[in-house]
Amino acid sequence: MRFLRGGGIAGFVIRRVLLGLLVMLLVSIIVFVSTQLLGDPARAILGRDATPDRLAALQKQLNLDSSKVGQYFHWLGGLLSGDLGTSLASSQPVTSVLGARIANSAVLVVLAAVISVPISIAIGSYAALRREKVFDTVSSNLMLVLAALPEFVVAVLLVILLSTNVFHLLPAISPVPPGTHAWDYPDELVMPVATLVIAVAPYVSRIMRASMIEVLESDYVEMARLKGLPERTVLIRHALPNAIGPVFQVIAINLAYLAGGVVVIESVFNYPGIGLALVDAVNNHDIPVVQALAMLIAAVYVVLNLLADVATILVTPRLRTRL
Amino acid sequence: GGGSAPAPSGGDTSAAGTPKKGGNFRLGVTGGGSKDMMDGQNIVTKPDQARLVTAFETLLEFDDNYQLQSTGLAESVEADSPTQYTIKLRDGITFQNGKPLTADDVIYSLQRIGTQANGLTGFAATATMDIKNLKKIDAKTVRLPLLSADSTIPQTLASYTFGMVPKGYQAYKGDPSTQIGTGPYKLKSFTPGQQSVHERYDGYWRDSYFDQVTITDFSDSTAQINALKGGNIDAMTDLPANQVNAIKSSGVEALISQTGGWIPICMAIDMAPFDDPKVRQAMRLIIDRQQILDQIGSGYGQIANDLYSPFDAGYNKDLPQREQDIEQAKSLLKSAGKEGLTVDLHTTNGASGMVELASVFASQAKQAGVNITVKNDPNYYGDAYLKLAFSVDFWGTRGYLNQVQQGSLPNSPYNETHWPPKSGEGSNFGDLYKQALAETDDAKRADIQHEMQKAEYDVGGYIIPYFNSLIDAHSSQVQGLKPSKGTLNLAGFGHGFRTIWFA
Amino acid sequence: MTTDQLPAGETETTGGGAAVTVRDLRISTTSGVEVVHDISFEIAPGEVLGVVGESGSGKTTVGLSLLGHARRGLKIAGGTILLGDRDIRAMSDADLRRLRGSLVSYVPQDPASSLNPALRIGIQLREVLEAHGSTDDKENAARIAEMMREVALPDDPAYLKRYPHQLSGGQQQRVGLAMAFANRPRLIVLDEPTTGLDVTTQSTVLTTVRELAQIHDVAALYVTHDLAVVAAVATRVAVMYAGRIVELGPADKLFESSGHPYTRRLVGAIPRLTGGRSLVGIPGHAPSPGKRPAGCAFGPRCRLHVPECDEKVPDMVPLGPDHSSRCIRAHEVVDFKQDDYGDPVALPEPQAEKPVLTIENVVGYYGSTEVLHSINLTLEQGEILAVVGESGSGKTTTARAISGLHHSWTGSIRLGEMELAKSARARSTDIRRQIQYIFQNPYGSLNPRKTIGESVGQPLSVFKVASGKKADAMVGEMLEQVSLSAAYARRYPDQCSGGERQRVAIARALIAKPSILICDEITSALDVSVQAAIVELLGELQRELGLSMVFVTHNLPLVRSIAQKVAVLADGSIVEYGETAKILANPQQEYTRHLISDTPSLEVATGEVASGAGVADGERPE
Amino acid sequence: MSQTESAPALAEGVDVPTPSVRSTALLARSLRLWRTRIGAFLTLILVVIALAGPLLAPHASDDFIAKPFSSAAASGTVFGTDYLGYDVLSRFLYGGRSILLTALVATVIGVVLGVVIGLVAAYARNALDDILMRLMDVIMAFPQIMLALVAVSLVGAKNSVIILAIALTTAPRVARVARGAAQPVVERDFIGATEAMGVSRVRILFGELLPNILGPMMVEATLRLTYSIAVIAALAFLGLAANPDAANWGIMIQKNQVALASEPWGALLPILAIALLTMGTGLIGDGIARTAAGIDRERGDE
Numbered sequence A: 001m002r003f004l005r006g007g008g009i010a011g012f013v014i015r016r017v018l019l020g021l022l023v024m025l026l027v028s029i030i031v032f033v034s035t036q037l038l039g040d041p042a043r044a045i046l047g048r049d050a051t052p053d054r055l056a057a058l059q060k061q062l063n064l065d066s067s068k069v070g071q072y073f074h075w076l077g078g079l080l081s082g083d084l085g086t087s088l089a090s091s092q093p094v095t096s097v098l099g100a101r102i103a104n105s106a107v108l109v110v111l112a113a114v115i116s117v118p119i120s121i122a123i124g125s126y127a128a129l130r131r132e133k134v135f136d137t138v139s140s141n142l143m144l145v146l147a148a149l150p151e152f153v154v155a156v157l158l159v160i161l162l163s164t165n166v167f168h169l170l171p172a173i174s175p176v177p178p179g180t181h182a183w184d185y186p187d188e189l190v191m192p193v194a195t196l197v198i199a200v201a202p203y204v205s206r207i208m209r210a211s212m213i214e215v216l217e218s219d220y221v222e223m224a225r226l227k228g229l230p231e232r233t234v235l236i237r238h239a240l241p242n243a244i245g246p247v248f249q250v251i252a253i254n255l256a257y258l259a260g261g262v263v264v265i266e267s268v269f270n271y272p273g274i275g276l277a278l279v280d281a282v283n284n285h286d287i288p289v290v291q292a293l294a295m296l297i298a299a300v301y302v303v304l305n306l307l308a309d310v311a312t313i314l315v316t317p318r319l320r321t322r323l
Numbered sequence B: 001g002g003g004s005a006p007a008p009s010g011g012d013t014s015a016a017g018t019p020k021k022g023g024n025f026r027l028g029v030t031g032g033g034s035k036d037m038m039d040g041q042n043i044v045t046k047p048d049q050a051r052l053v054t055a056f057e058t059l060l061e062f063d064d065n066y067q068l069q070s071t072g073l074a075e076s077v078e079a080d081s082p083t084q085y086t087i088k089l090r091d092g093i094t095f096q097n098g099k100p101l102t103a104d105d106v107i108y109s110l111q112r113i114g115t116q117a118n119g120l121t122g123f124a125a126t127a128t129m130d131i132k133n134l135k136k137i138d139a140k141t142v143r144l145p146l147l148s149a150d151s152t153i154p155q156t157l158a159s160y161t162f163g164m165v166p167k168g169y170q171a172y173k174g175d176p177s178t179q180i181g182t183g184p185y186k187l188k189s190f191t192p193g194q195q196s197v198h199e200r201y202d203g204y205w206r207d208s209y210f211d212q213v214t215i216t217d218f219s220d221s222t223a224q225i226n227a228l229k230g231g232n233i234d235a236m237t238d239l240p241a242n243q244v245n246a247i248k249s250s251g252v253e254a255l256i257s258q259t260g261g262w263i264p265i266c267m268a269i270d271m272a273p274f275d276d277p278k279v280r281q282a283m284r285l286i287i288d289r290q291q292i293l294d295q296i297g298s299g300y301g302q303i304a305n306d307l308y309s310p311f312d313a314g315y316n317k318d319l320p321q322r323e324q325d326i327e328q329a330k331s332l333l334k335s336a337g338k339e340g341l342t343v344d345l346h347t348t349n350g351a352s353g354m355v356e357l358a359s360v361f362a363s364q365a366k367q368a369g370v371n372i373t374v375k376n377d378p379n380y381y382g383d384a385y386l387k388l389a390f391s392v393d394f395w396g397t398r399g400y401l402n403q404v405q406q407g408s409l410p411n412s413p414y415n416e417t418h419w420p421p422k423s424g425e426g427s428n429f430g431d432l433y434k435q436a437l438a439e440t441d442d443a444k445r446a447d448i449q450h451e452m453q454k455a456e457y458d459v460g461g462y463i464i465p466y467f468n469s470l471i472d473a474h475s476s477q478v479q480g481l482k483p484s485k486g487t488l489n490l491a492g493f494g495h496g497f498r499t500i501w502f503a
Numbered sequence C: 001m002t003t004d005q006l007p008a009g010e011t012e013t014t015g016g017g018a019a020v021t022v023r024d025l026r027i028s029t030t031s032g033v034e035v036v037h038d039i040s041f042e043i044a045p046g047e048v049l050g051v052v053g054e055s056g057s058g059k060t061t062v063g064l065s066l067l068g069h070a071r072r073g074l075k076i077a078g079g080t081i082l083l084g085d086r087d088i089r090a091m092s093d094a095d096l097r098r099l100r101g102s103l104v105s106y107v108p109q110d111p112a113s114s115l116n117p118a119l120r121i122g123i124q125l126r127e128v129l130e131a132h133g134s135t136d137d138k139e140n141a142a143r144i145a146e147m148m149r150e151v152a153l154p155d156d157p158a159y160l161k162r163y164p165h166q167l168s169g170g171q172q173q174r175v176g177l178a179m180a181f182a183n184r185p186r187l188i189v190l191d192e193p194t195t196g197l198d199v200t201t202q203s204t205v206l207t208t209v210r211e212l213a214q215i216h217d218v219a220a221l222y223v224t225h226d227l228a229v230v231a232a233v234a235t236r237v238a239v240m241y242a243g244r245i246v247e248l249g250p251a252d253k254l255f256e257s258s259g260h261p262y263t264r265r266l267v268g269a270i271p272r273l274t275g276g277r278s279l280v281g282i283p284g285h286a287p288s289p290g291k292r293p294a295g296c297a298f299g300p301r302c303r304l305h306v307p308e309c310d311e312k313v314p315d316m317v318p319l320g321p322d323h324s325s326r327c328i329r330a331h332e333v334v335d336f337k338q339d340d341y342g343d344p345v346a347l348p349e350p351q352a353e354k355p356v357l358t359i360e361n362v363v364g365y366y367g368s369t370e371v372l373h374s375i376n377l378t379l380e381q382g383e384i385l386a387v388v389g390e391s392g393s394g395k396t397t398t399a400r401a402i403s404g405l406h407h408s409w410t411g412s413i414r415l416g417e418m419e420l421a422k423s424a425r426a427r428s429t430d431i432r433r434q435i436q437y438i439f440q441n442p443y444g445s446l447n448p449r450k451t452i453g454e455s456v457g458q459p460l461s462v463f464k465v466a467s468g469k470k471a472d473a474m475v476g477e478m479l480e481q482v483s484l485s486a487a488y489a490r491r492y493p494d495q496c497s498g499g500e501r502q503r504v505a506i507a508r509a510l511i512a513k514p515s516i517l518i519c520d521e522i523t524s525a526l527d528v529s530v531q532a533a534i535v536e537l538l539g540e541l542q543r544e545l546g547l548s549m550v551f552v553t554h555n556l557p558l559v560r561s562i563a564q565k566v567a568v569l570a571d572g573s574i575v576e577y578g579e580t581a582k583i584l585a586n587p588q589q590e591y592t593r594h595l596i597s598d599t600p601s602l603e604v605a606t607g608e609v610a611s612g613a614g615v616a617d618g619e620r621p622e
Numbered sequence D: 001m002s003q004t005e006s007a008p009a010l011a012e013g014v015d016v017p018t019p020s021v022r023s024t025a026l027l028a029r030s031l032r033l034w035r036t037r038i039g040a041f042l043t044l045i046l047v048v049i050a051l052a053g054p055l056l057a058p059h060a061s062d063d064f065i066a067k068p069f070s071s072a073a074a075s076g077t078v079f080g081t082d083y084l085g086y087d088v089l090s091r092f093l094y095g096g097r098s099i100l101l102t103a104l105v106a107t108v109i110g111v112v113l114g115v116v117i118g119l120v121a122a123y124a125r126n127a128l129d130d131i132l133m134r135l136m137d138v139i140m141a142f143p144q145i146m147l148a149l150v151a152v153s154l155v156g157a158k159n160s161v162i163i164l165a166i167a168l169t170t171a172p173r174v175a176r177v178a179r180g181a182a183q184p185v186v187e188r189d190f191i192g193a194t195e196a197m198g199v200s201r202v203r204i205l206f207g208e209l210l211p212n213i214l215g216p217m218m219v220e221a222t223l224r225l226t227y228s229i230a231v232i233a234a235l236a237f238l239g240l241a242a243n244p245d246a247a248n249w250g251i252m253i254q255k256n257q258v259a260l261a262s263e264p265w266g267a268l269l270p271i272l273a274i275a276l277l278t279m280g281t282g283l284i285g286d287g288i289a290r291t292a293a294g295i296d297r298e299r300g301d302e
């Protein structure tokens, strides 16, 4: 892997982007091939109404007769030029079908990330500091319990607690009417975001705790203390930057997981995002939409990983200067 | 036999209070998705039904007892002869763009349905209509000639997919202003899979009360119930039967309508092992209808007798109610050499109850030594559909002959049982059907229907355990809802959202 | 930070002028097991007290206690630690914090892991000053520059912007020293600061320490397990064994006429540059905390052991001014002559003209970088060939190329007449059997999930020598041959000490009946006493079995005790090659001379050999 | 016991055998921690319920007891009836087996596959490593639930499909960890020692490398089991479960969750069971991880 050297941080980013694009290319092949297995989209669209004549008419309309390879390159070309095709189910361009939904899901994921990451880093670090003490025991076990609860359970329990049965504080659903923005309804976002936060925080805080403990045990933290540095300096300047490096990867994986995890949450809260769109598209065998969503989610994963790598490099001079 | 449906609740609210204008009626509907559409004469999903009836009306209408009434756009639909009808339009009806409804619109509407390439739901029902030769007599009168006698024409015209659209009408393609009907609400915005908003049309020819109707898609009934309980919607479709008691406590009411809808277990009469009438007979003796009604419908529904269309005037009430008889079923199977039969039963989540029916039936069949494996196949309505020996399907309320035309003739689009047989009892079914269509005398037609039903009862391929109820729920603020025997939820969505109002 | 500094002056002090006074210090684990017992010593300003002892004897623990610090799981259980006249144990946390880094500072063993990898060294230096009240940036910058010069590092801002990993090990260690001296402390604790550094760097660091201590009149506690290092740097030495100081006295006294059997044997275990004497290891090992006997902890390993030794822990017996030993027979011990340990021995003559291994024009690469330049060597039957050189000179690469573990080379390596393929896998079973490789790190070379028996028996099955009962018997025999018992076969590596593991590794190599043994620094991870025992064993085996060996090491004195021939590698080339005695006595190359002079040795310390030029002008560009 | 003169003290042996790192011993040692014990206890109970449940059930899994969602009192049962009128307790007792087995089989396949890939990649240290790991990246780019969703809708909610989908998505995640754990081991000298001996690659992978990453792999396996259970439950929640008439905790949650507010047991029992099971396996994993870390610390740096 000699060519994977040199060029400093910019060179690294360029190489990672190229690698990411390679992954995306492979992803696109897999997505295309596997969505071919979804079967005849015309029949899928018509469902019970698939009488031979209607079927024939639709197949012609969908232009399903050209070669598979040709279809793939046509699709790929479309992807690259921002044309995701036309939804089979709604006959609308995929971009317009998904545009608002992507924005909605992004709001959820970004909010969840912005809230859960600092919280879990704080909890994990503090637990590591108070290792084996009350806070650590309580938070570790709580995190374990939360991690054990599937997110739909968390969501359902939140609904029962906060909106239907116990208290009536928040709306039970978050429909975000079309033409409006998710952030116009802060009260509707509370529960979905809380569910996602609860889904992510345990893992991040656990890793943060472990990483922090390792750093606190390290020679250089002991050395910093032996230098007579104030504890604050030891923690903030010496421990934290080193502890956070390995956590970036975990955050990335978890946020990428969120992009898929929204499926369940959106279904509970009837939140019009990509999760519901995916379930719907899969049920309708709406191949262009499934393809677009698969590519989107994969892209999110690739980008998050890239960001995590870059972030890790940035906080790890050893890696940075080796580039 | 007879149903044991608990007394429907919520029906008496309409008596209370006088209608009031105003408000935004928020309806939550399951079963929608990105396939959602809007067309005055077509539906794909359940929310489409609700959307259709906001803006489009039919020439004739069914009342809450599923009886034909000329309360619709036509003053009358008369049979001039077995092969010709005359349609007379009501005066003073305008489309939502102010243009009056005329004979041209009716001709355009019927021809639109009758053109196969348009792919509309009602196409099959226009088979007997001489669509090309529809004739405008005057601005308000249309002559509908038939290719062959068809006494079901008035019923057909009353089906909700026979909505009247203005001449030149096209399905929704992104512009709400194209959705012009004669109905009480005019489309304001529509996002498939999510929501549509409908504003009151002030020039509507009858009364309507809401300022606005908002139809929201839900992915599952749990979210729907939560939303209703939480006050985020005013009404919802398809409350699971087992939730009727649970929701009562929370300011929410159930609307239970006994309909003629049915969930049959379909045996293809020409496929093994059901090509032997004894096996079919045995299966029908195995099923415990009351248990199915209790467990799947929570008791909301009516025991059926393997026959459909209970509200049809020609429904054969004289045939004895089949009861479970395991012993006889066993001996029938034995004499057919099919003891210990093992068979796959295909089903899908197409309508609520389909999967459960298969499960419950499978467990009942064990008593007779029949081993049924339930196959829940999400692609059921794909290549396999209509080619299966043993499957579950669903149907809504229809008149008998309409139903036969849809599902029980060799050329029917949805003939799951491959009925009728080529020989033996029932092989004259097709001829009888034609006779019945041509018969204008109600009593005589009923006799023919009885004969047809007898054949289906004896050797047909359907097991019809019960007629289900449509159970919907609404907040107690919503007034004017009464149970209805019709096909559509919430009493035809409050008759196109015009007979309901907020207290 | 100069307010409470003592006046510079005498180094020979035991009175109230001591920079630090430790009395009856006891340190135990939090669960109560005592780890360090009854430690008492003093260090005068400007004096360097060396602390030596085997791994686990408690050196680090004592060193850290001088900063009022105990590692996680340990606590200071009793005794007093006076810094000047201030009692460290009575101080509050805040006071301790102010104390650390200003009055007492610490230089850790492993600079690589003790410098924060995420912070530039400039920042790490500056914060010591800032934490103790010097907030003036200009002043600090000037002070940092001064410190850097003192430890002979560049003081330009660009250098200070470097991260720790951009420095060599020696430079890192000197940054650590600079940090420790930054606030002109009165006491500095150095915990094996040169372990892991090559000899040249080590000698530089030692010089720096000594000079700084003298110039600034700082008391220093220098912890090491290497007696030779102590000899080079310390004025007084405390020898620790099993948590106790067993002997305390002036350095020269300790090496010439030590008063404790343990010290004696330690000295005897150290290879001499002058050679001529076989090494004698100390069999067995020190008991760990909680398992220490009621009497003398060294008793079970002591040749002078008498029953009284086991009655109680012996008291310190004064032997002379400032010299005492914890042995009831201390006075007898003093009278022994050091030379009683280790017989003079002649290395066996190799059977010449029968080269078993011929290396011709071998050029080795990593990727496209050439790291070996045309190596030519021959190994005669029954000969031990030592390969020495600084770190990175290509010793390991050469050894791995011979054994087929490094594949990227050109040239020719022949076993007898047979040309060797590059990769071990491509070689015949018999060749693989004939060449056996022993790795440097005994902890890494045995699979921790396999029993000793499985590891030692593996060559038997791989080379299809034997199996089943027969193999088990052979394993047992082999284990005994390397001075372990057959019962060890059932143990796992983690149940063995480092020396035992290395014996197991040797057994695994020998069981295949090889004709050539390649040993890559097989003793450098071990304590000197263990090292001596291993070398002893190898010498025996070589004599008995007529083995030929390539012995890679950076320890020149060791070479003298074991090898007939030596090849000196520098930057991938052989700079000198010939008979050991000749080359060590009369090095032809500047490089070799440096190597010899930088090597700390008892001979220099005890005056047997005049100090070479290297110690004085040991500064080499990094 | 014979001993040579030069090693008198050796045979008396090592006074403190440092803690063993063998995998069986690791498990045993980890059981000294309370969290592992609690985890093992929870897991054991639920496994027993899942396996022996059918023997304890008061009713057959397909006996209709009363109308759907009847209360305990009304139906004369312990936890009332479910959405079809089956006895909740009996369904619960019958319903653990399949989800547990499905999750277990899927996890085992995924972990084995992942470990093999991870080991091969770590040992290869060349282009093969890069290729394998990029491939894993590609698979990882699809969230588990999404891949399962698509697979199930492609082929139907068969157990085999669910198992394959979960196994396939588990493998790359395990492979990453396995590779990470194996990389430092590959660098250790005992691997070189076996290479110099000419031991076959397969033997090195499974005889030498594998035993040394069992600790982290056990942690990973419990974690993956936890995820698998959650994914299967989530699939069921989305209405995609094999064999809809079988008693199955996942399906129970999906079908009965609508009554969580009124007759909660039908959904709550399986939710609790799954939560406790995942918590149990999580605790075990945590305990093993802590023990392994503890051992590594006690062993000191090598």
Ligand SMILES: Nc1ncnc2c1ncn2[C@@H]1O[C@H](COP(=O)(O)OP(=O)(O)OP(=O)(O)O)[C@@H](O)[C@H]1O
Binding pocket: C029, C035, C053, C054, C055, C056, C057, C058, C059, C060, C061, C062, C071, C072, C073, C074, C225, C288, C289
């Ligand atoms: N945190 C701890 N908890 C319990 N015992 C410990 C702890 N740290 C060290 N010990 C024990 O205390 C003893 C002394 O350890 P110490 O590190 O001081 O030895 P050392 O002489 O510095 O050894 P080395 O040369 O290996 O650095 C050892 O036996 C060790 O096992």
Ligand SMILES: Nc1ncnc2c1ncn2[C@@H]1O[C@H](COP(=O)(O)OP(=O)(O)OP(=O)(O)O)[C@@H](O)[C@H]1O
Binding pocket: C366, C371, C389, C390, C391, C392, C393, C394, C395, C396, C397, C398, C554
């Ligand atoms: N894996 C590697 N990749 C690239 N270069 C390497 C690698 N291993 C060693 N080198 C380089 O090859 C040269 C020789 O290294 P080698 O390990 O043989 O030295 P050595 O004499 O054994 O040193 P030491 O005493 O530190 O063990 C050095 O310059 C080193 O940096």
Ligand SMILES: [Mg+2]
Binding pocket: C059, C060, C061, C191
């Ligand atoms: Mg130490």
Ligand SMILES: [Mg+2]
Binding pocket: C395, C396, C397, C521
């Ligand atoms: Mg080396």
